[in-house]
Amino acid sequence: MLFKLAWRNIWRNKRRTLITAASILFAVFSASVMSSFQKGAWDHMVNNVVNFYFGYAQVHQNGYWEEQTLDKAFDYKTAQQDIKNKLADVQNVVPRIESFALASYKNKTAGCLVVGTQPELEHELTKLKERISEGTYLTENDQAAIIGEGLAENLKIALNDTIVLISQGYRGVNAAAKYPVKALLDFGSPQLSKQMIYLPIKEAQQFYGAEGLATTLALQFDESKDVEESIQKVKANFHNEEYEVLDYKEMLPELMEARELDTAGARLMMFILYIIITFGIFGTILMMTKERTYEFGVLVSIGMSRWQLALTVWLEIVLLGIVGAIAGIIVSFPVIYYLHTNPIEMTGEMAEVYQKFGVEPILPSVLEYGIFIKQAFVVFLVTTVLAVYPFFKIWNLKPVQAMRA
Numbered sequence: 001m002l003f004k005l006a007w008r009n010i011w012r013n014k015r016r017t018l019i020t021a022a023s024i025l026f027a028v029f030s031a032s033v034m035s036s037f038q039k040g041a042w043d044h045m046v047n048n049v050v051n052f053y054f055g056y057a058q059v060h061q062n063g064y065w066e067e068q069t070l071d072k073a074f075d076y077k078t079a080q081q082d083i084k085n086k087l088a089d090v091q092n093v094v095p096r097i098e099s100f101a102l103a104s105y106k107n108k109t110a111g112c113l114v115v116g117t118q119p120e121l122e123h124e125l126t127k128l129k130e131r132i133s134e135g136t137y138l139t140e141n142d143q144a145a146i147i148g149e150g151l152a153e154n155l156k157i158a159l160n161d162t163i164v165l166i167s168q169g170y171r172g173v174n175a176a177a178k179y180p181v182k183a184l185l186d187f188g189s190p191q192l193s194k195q196m197i198y199l200p201i202k203e204a205q206q207f208y209g210a211e212g213l214a215t216t217l218a219l220q221f222d223e224s225k226d227v228e229e230s231i232q233k234v235k236a237n238f239h240n241e242e243y244e245v246l247d248y249k250e251m252l253p254e255l256m257e258a259r260e261l262d263t264a265g266a267r268l269m270m271f272i273l274y275i276i277i278t279f280g281i282f283g284t285i286l287m288m289t290k291e292r293t294y295e296f297g298v299l300v301s302i303g304m305s306r307w308q309l310a311l312t313v314w315l316e317i318v319l320l321g322i323v324g325a326i327a328g329i330i331v332s333f334p335v336i337y338y339l340h341t342n343p344i345e346m347t348g349e350m351a352e353v354y355q356k357f358g359v360e361p362i363l364p365s366v367l368e369y370g371i372f373i374k375q376a377f378v379v380f381l382v383t384t385v386l387a388v389y390p391f392f393k394i395w396n397l398k399p400v401q402a403m404r405a
Helices: 002-010 016-056 076-085 118-125 149-155 201-208 227-237 254-291 293-301 306-341 348-356 369-386 388-395 399-404
Strands: 057-061 090-105 109-116 130-133 146-147 163-168 176-185 194-200 215-223 243-249
Touching: 002 254, 016 118, 016 176, 016 254, 016 306, 016 369, 057 227, 076 090, 076 215, 076 227, 090 118, 090 149, 090 201, 109 118, 109 149, 109 201, 109 293, 118 194, 118 215, 146 149, 146 163, 149 176, 149 201, 163 201, 176 194, 176 201, 215 254, 227 243, 254 306, 254 369, 254 388, 293 306, 293 388, 293 399, 306 369, 306 388, 369 388
Parallel strands: 109 194, 146 176
Antiparallel strands: 057 215, 057 243, 090 109, 090 163, 090 215, 130 176, 146 194, 163 176
């Protein structure tokens, strides 16, 4: 009965109701689209960076990440098999042996990162084959290297020329070898392009004197499932003194800090937006309470409980907020869905900046029902708090004075 009465009351003044609902609609629409774009853009950037090289998580021998030394290499085959057998969420386990070396061609030299990997597994994780700009991809038994275009330019080396690598191998052994350049890689990121060299893992192990060893197991997860939950499962299975499991947040702290800073800025903007809307709703409540003082006095005089009257007014305010929130969700959903399936493509200098860092130059939105639910909850919370004012006025109402007003 009270619900029906409250619903009728909010439509007694249709203009006021529509104006208030429209302001709430605008707030919900703006906040939903802003949240969707902000989360979508960062999820897209993280996915690109993670799948560019690191993977969502890596397994090392304990202490490797701090020291980054070949002496922390380990016999990876047992761990690789354990992960495949025990963890169904892990789609791919890519063994790598990584270390720095001095690359030389004729009278040119440059520091580089030599990565020994299993070519096909590496391609599944990072799509390395698709970055080849010239030449052909590695096979498992090749005695050849593929290098970044930036490194090739610095060394003035071309396809099929021979590159010389000099380094320190496992436990201090001398590492020196020469390899024909089988392909050039276009990384997009200038930093990676100037330092990356890939070898088949068997060849890299022989080069570093580390047969059967790897420094890293990069993990690829089933992205249709909760990746964070999958990472925790890996950590639970390898939480011991022999191995360390690092997720992308631990390996890329600067990126995570930038994301948190950007998220904080977006939250501040939404907070300001909702403060403005809160004052708009409060103005409506103030006018409604003032206009209906006589009505409240009459209802209390004829025996209506103050609790019932206060509850009815609270329902009116909450219903007003829900109407605006639902309208905002109805309007924002198709917009977000369209931008999710048809992301905005960036052009010009901004697109070039994204490409330099290996990120596809698009701005996608993310379609998550939690975004809409969150906005509806905020509106419900705001209207519930604002309903304290008419509740206070009704509780302290003096019927005789109210009917004289």
